[in-house]
Amino acid sequence: MRAQRTVTVLANGHFFGESHRASHFNLGASARWAAVQLEARRAFSGSSKLGAANAAQAALKAAQDAAANLTAEAVAANMSPEEAHRLSRVRNIGIAAHIDSGKTTCTERVLFYTGRIKAIHEVRGRDSVGAKMDSMELERERGITIQSAATFADWKKKENGKDETYHINLIDTPGHIDFTIEVERALRVLDGAVMILCAVSGVQSQTITVDRQMKRYDVPRISFVNKMDRMGANPWKAVEQINTKLKIPAAALQVPIGSEKEFEGVVDLINMKAIRNDGQRGVIIKVSDDIPADLQELCEEKRQELIEKLADVDDEIAEIFLDEQTPTPEQIKAAIRRATIARKFTPVLMGTALADKCIQPMLDAVCDYLPNPAEVDNMALDRSKGEQPVQLIPYNSLPFVGLAFKLEENPYGQLTYIRVYQGTLKKGTYLYNSRTGKKIRIPRIVRMHSNEMEDVAEIGAGEICAVFGVDCASGDTFTDGQLPYSMSSMYVPDAVMSLSIKPKRSSDADAFSKAMNRFQREDPTFRLHVDEESEETIISGMGELHLDIYIERLRREYKCDCETGQPRVAYRETITRRADYDFLLKRQSGGPGDFARVMGWIEPNPEDSEKNHFETQVVGGTIPDKFLSACGKGFELACEKGPLLGHRVIGASMVVNDGATHVTDSSDYAFSLATQMAFRKAFDDAGGVVLEPLMKTTITAPNEFQGNILMLMNKRGTIVDTEIGPDDFTLIADCSLNAMFGFSSHLRAATQGKGEFGMEFSHYAPAPMQLQKELVAKYQKELEAKRTK
Numbered sequence: 001m002r003a004q005r006t007v008t009v010l011a012n013g014h015f016f017g018e019s020h021r022a023s024h025f026n027l028g029a030s031a032r033w034a035a036v037q038l039e040a041r042r043a044f045s046g047s048s049k050l051g052a053a054n055a056a057q058a059a060l061k062a063a064q065d066a067a068a069n070l071t072a073e074a075v076a077a078n079m080s081p082e083e084a085h086r087l088s089r090v091r092n093i094g095i096a097a098h099i100d101s102g103k104t105t106c107t108e109r110v111l112f113y114t115g116r117i118k119a120i121h122e123v124r125g126r127d128s129v130g131a132k133m134d135s136m137e138l139e140r141e142r143g144i145t146i147q148s149a150a151t152f153a154d155w156k157k158k159e160n161g162k163d164e165t166y167h168i169n170l171i172d173t174p175g176h177i178d179f180t181i182e183v184e185r186a187l188r189v190l191d192g193a194v195m196i197l198c199a200v201s202g203v204q205s206q207t208i209t210v211d212r213q214m215k216r217y218d219v220p221r222i223s224f225v226n227k228m229d230r231m232g233a234n235p236w237k238a239v240e241q242i243n244t245k246l247k248i249p250a251a252a253l254q255v256p257i258g259s260e261k262e263f264e265g266v267v268d269l270i271n272m273k274a275i276r277n278d279g280q281r282g283v284i285i286k287v288s289d290d291i292p293a294d295l296q297e298l299c300e301e302k303r304q305e306l307i308e309k310l311a312d313v314d315d316e317i318a319e320i321f322l323d324e325q326t327p328t329p330e331q332i333k334a335a336i337r338r339a340t341i342a343r344k345f346t347p348v349l350m351g352t353a354l355a356d357k358c359i360q361p362m363l364d365a366v367c368d369y370l371p372n373p374a375e376v377d378n379m380a381l382d383r384s385k386g387e388q389p390v391q392l393i394p395y396n397s398l399p400f401v402g403l404a405f406k407l408e409e410n411p412y413g414q415l416t417y418i419r420v421y422q423g424t425l426k427k428g429t430y431l432y433n434s435r436t437g438k439k440i441r442i443p444r445i446v447r448m449h450s451n452e453m454e455d456v457a458e459i460g461a462g463e464i465c466a467v468f469g470v471d472c473a474s475g476d477t478f479t480d481g482q483l484p485y486s487m488s489s490m491y492v493p494d495a496v497m498s499l500s501i502k503p504k505r506s507s508d509a510d511a512f513s514k515a516m517n518r519f520q521r522e523d524p525t526f527r528l529h530v531d532e533e534s535e536e537t538i539i540s541g542m543g544e545l546h547l548d549i550y551i552e553r554l555r556r557e558y559k560c561d562c563e564t565g566q567p568r569v570a571y572r573e574t575i576t577r578r579a580d581y582d583f584l585l586k587r588q589s590g591g592p593g594d595f596a597r598v599m600g601w602i603e604p605n606p607e608d609s610e611k612n613h614f615e616t617q618v619v620g621g622t623i624p625d626k627f628l629s630a631c632g633k634g635f636e637l638a639c640e641k642g643p644l645l646g647h648r649v650i651g652a653s654m655v656v657n658d659g660a661t662h663v664t665d666s667s668d669y670a671f672s673l674a675t676q677m678a679f680r681k682a683f684d685d686a687g688g689v690v691l692e693p694l695m696k697t698t699i700t701a702p703n704e705f706q707g708n709i710l711m712l713m714n715k716r717g718t719i720v721d722t723e724i725g726p727d728d729f730t731l732i733a734d735c736s737l738n739a740m741f742g743f744s745s746h747l748r749a750a751t752q753g754k755g756e757f758g759m760e761f762s763h764y765a766p767a768p769m770q771l772q773k774e775l776v777a778k779y780q781k782e783l784e785a786k787r788t789k
């Protein structure tokens with residue numbers, strides 16, 4: 001008999017909750033959709049008029065079955081006119097970009113032009129008020145966004161001579177990689193995004209990270225080149241880099257009128273009109289035929305480029321192009337919309353938020369080219385059918401399905417942000433948490449406007465809101481109890497660094513634990529554990545800034561000063577060659593003993609250097625199946641705490657192919673333990689090494705500091721790339737995290753405070769031999785001290 005089993009242990013980052021949302025299913029059909037509508041209608045009229053609960057249940061089930069594998073396209077194409085109209089005016093969007101690109105400054109203009117705020121305040125502005133969306137004291141002080149903030153606004157837009165109002169739910173996200181979870185969860189629930197780029201710097205390191213995140217969640221985007229007023233602004237470089245570095249077909253929809261300080265406005269290439277801002281803070285948009293003569297040729301050329309780019313990604317434009325015809329503005333707009341929603345293209349707009357120019361056309365583009373909630377595939381997993389994906393339909397009348405994507409505590413209590421995917425959320429009704437099965441009442445629903453709230457009685461399908469008094473975890477799915485659905489959640493990257501922490505005063509212990517509970521609940525990338533050996537409390541997170549902010553928040557919000565230890569790196573351990581093992585566990589101590597023999601080999605996992613792999617190839621039943629799963633568990637346990645440093649083992653493969661049992665003394669426990677011991681013993685023979693995280697580090701500073709920075713970096717890592725711009729230069733290097741502790745103060749000193757840097761986990765690589773030796777010796781000494789204690 002041959003028993004074979006495979007266990008895969010995720011090593012680096014994981015999806016929080018269940019599997020990732022499915023993207024596109026091609027089985028959509030009008031007939032199916034008609035069935036959904038018919039059955040859903042029957043279900044609801046049946047339950048209300050006839051009280052025929054069973055019939056309604058059956059009809060609902062039929063609707064659910066018909067909804068399985070339906071595409072968003074089919075849903076949108078067959079929607080009732082009222083629902084279709086309601087949804088066509090809803091946009092759920094996020095603003096994401098590299099640090100300091102102007103996300104918050106842009107959002108401030110969006111809020112002003114939509115009438116949500118009465119005056120504009122700047123990030124780090126002289127009036128010391130700060131931008132609306134940076135509501136946390138720390139954000140205003142440091143001029144950075146730490147938490148994503150949600151708001152909503154109504155944008156009035158002229159369409160065919162009529163005013164049309166669009167309801168925009170907007171999330172402003174942080175740019176620093178340390179707060180990347182905020183971007184992950186925002187993109188998980190949003191239907192579209194505005195990717196902002198700096199007109200001088202173009203695509204930067206964090207733009208690449210944000211791009212990866214947008215791709216992970218299949219989020220369509222428009223691009224906005226901001227800071228057109230800056231010296232050296234060059235939108236064409238940004239367009240080219242989106243095409244080449246991000247590999248997304250992109251073309252500008254506009255050409256700038258004037259440049260740098262003289263930047264006046266843009267020429268809209270679709271309608272060939274000049275657009276300029278006028279009035280106080282640019283509230284008035286003037287559209288005219290007044291295109292400067294010296295721009296005419298460039299506009300023709302760039303319009304042609306746009307059409308050619310569209311012809312590459314859109315069949316209709318391709319046909320027109322091949323027929324040597326010129327598409328109409330309507331045809332161009334429709335093609336941009338189709339291609340953007342299909343994520344085959346990103347239209348590029350430009351302007352300057354700080355100088356109040358060209359933000360309104362960007363808002364128009366959000367409405368014109370980003371999808372409404374019915375145009376996006378939003379899948380749930382039907383647990384009653386082995387987690388078969390099923391399309392959620394943003395109909396108000398269907399049973400409720402929503403995802404809690406963010407938790408936040410505010411002075412009024414625990415706030416849970418929910419994206420409503422299907423059905424209506426009503427105040428006072430009950431919902432079920434699909435993970436815990438718990439029934440909860442919704443006492444209060446609010447729409448968030450940064451840190452302010454507006455109470456509402458209900459929220460329709462496709463919208464975003466926050467609810468009070470709901471006990472749940474980030475990423476939980478809620479239903480009204482009728483549907484056995486759960487939704488995939490967001491990707492949570494692994495922590496890269498940690499430090500020990502304790503309150504300075506023992507009287508602050510309560511406040512400390514309260515704060516820690518809250519931070520962990522709100523932020524899945526912030527973790528806390530008590531080290532078994534040292535009994536210290538260890539916090540871990542995405543970087544120095546991330547942990548710094550929490551320590552500062554402890555001090556400000558909980559009045560709890562803390563002592564912290566040296567930052568520690570999240571090392572990993574791995575093996576470099578194959579080693580065979582034959583391990584016998586035989587213990588007798590009076591009563592029943594422990595007996596297990598396991599044989600096989602360990603080797604580097606050839607499939608994936610960051611994942612572990614377990615396999616059994618036992619022939620003839622020398623180890624029965626039930627003990628083999630205990631061996632698998634033993635392997636997982638052994639990998640959690642590596643033999644060298646007690647850090648996690650990654651990239652190891654273990655095969656058990658033979659062994660022996662004892663009639664009375666063999667047990668799950670004995671086999672699990674024997675496997676752990678066998679693994680530890682073989683680890684040395686298999687060339688065990690310590691791995692350290694290498695960080696992709698990007699440093700930008702004015703050109704005059706190039707020499708200083710090169711000197712700083714020579715000692716710290718391998719320089720991968722340098723880029724010299726008109727004012728600033730950028731250096732990209734692979735650095736060990738160890739070498740980067742305290743780097744911000746060195747950089748400040750070397751650049752008179754004008755340099756900036758960002759770090760992102762890149763990969764694990766063997767630590768220098770000397771460091772490995774020191775670390776192992778220190779760990780063994782600690783173990784020894786503990787043994788003799």
Ligand SMILES: Nc1nc2c(ncn2[C@@H]2O[C@H](COP(=O)(O)OP(=O)(O)OP(=O)(O)O)[C@@H](O)[C@H]2O)c(=O)[nH]1
Nearest residue numbers: 099100101102103104105144145175227352353354
């Ligand atoms: N010259 C110029 N500066 C701008 C423009 N937009 C924003 N800024 C400035 O750029 C800096 C960063 O702006 P923010 O809006 O905080 O950028 P952000 O992308 O939200 O920043 P993080 O969330 O911390 O990554 C601020 O000093 C702004 O005043 C612009 O159009 N032109």
